[in-house]
Amino acid sequence: MLLTSTQLFRLSQGHLNLLAACPRKFQHNYLEKLTTPTDPKQEETQILGSRFHLLMQQREMGLPINSFLEGDKEDKELKTLKTWMTDFSQAAPEILTPDINEQTFRDSEHYRTLQIQDYLITVIYDLLIADQEKADIFDWKTYPQPPDKRYLAKNWQTRLYMYVLAETSEYLPKNISMTYWFVQSKDQPKNIQFKYDTRKHKQTGQELKQILSNLTKWFEEYHQNQPFPQEPAVKKSCEYCQYAVRCYDQINNPLEVRAVILPNIDNIPEVSL
Known part of the structure; x- marks a missing residue:
């Protein structure tokens, strides 16, 4: 997919995270649409996470969910x-059972867009709660171990979600926050909250525009049969990348590259037949 004068390329936080990690992988995923076999266990986890998000949305819309949850008693997913x-409702009752007397705006799966250059930036908030002064973004995570807060702070989801809200509303950056809830955490759900401010907003805007300028340049070069930049083969992430061999199959020393990106056969345990 290439940019034209009448076409906007839609970008989400997932696109930006991939561009920051490895532009060549972005090329393989989104321009060439290369696919790899899906890990059944990972796919099962993703489906369960999607079902939880759907239930949270239905609950916010006032639709009944108890009858669904009380279904087949032997269903492990249910x-x-x-x-x-249950755990989340006990950990954060103020989110799920708001004061009906408060004048607040609430919207589940809240969708916003922002055009920058030739790109349409899109975000979807699992839940947005706002009043006349402040706005709070909530995101549900269903994997068990919360990541390091410093990692989350650098993640484009955190940065982009608050940036777009500040750019598309009248809320001051200092009155915007984002909270991740990890509903599968050990013992009880845990949360990590981020506060926003003008300095962070300015920095995010500058870095976002730089990434988009780079992307435009890479699109133009790709149109001239030049691939997107790739990460050095010595990077740890290349060992687990499904495109590693494809990226480096024309390098001067393929044996050296294979030693970096492929496991040593001597370290692979035997499997009894």
């Missing part, structure tokens, strides 16, 4: 979903 919902 048991898991019910546990997550």
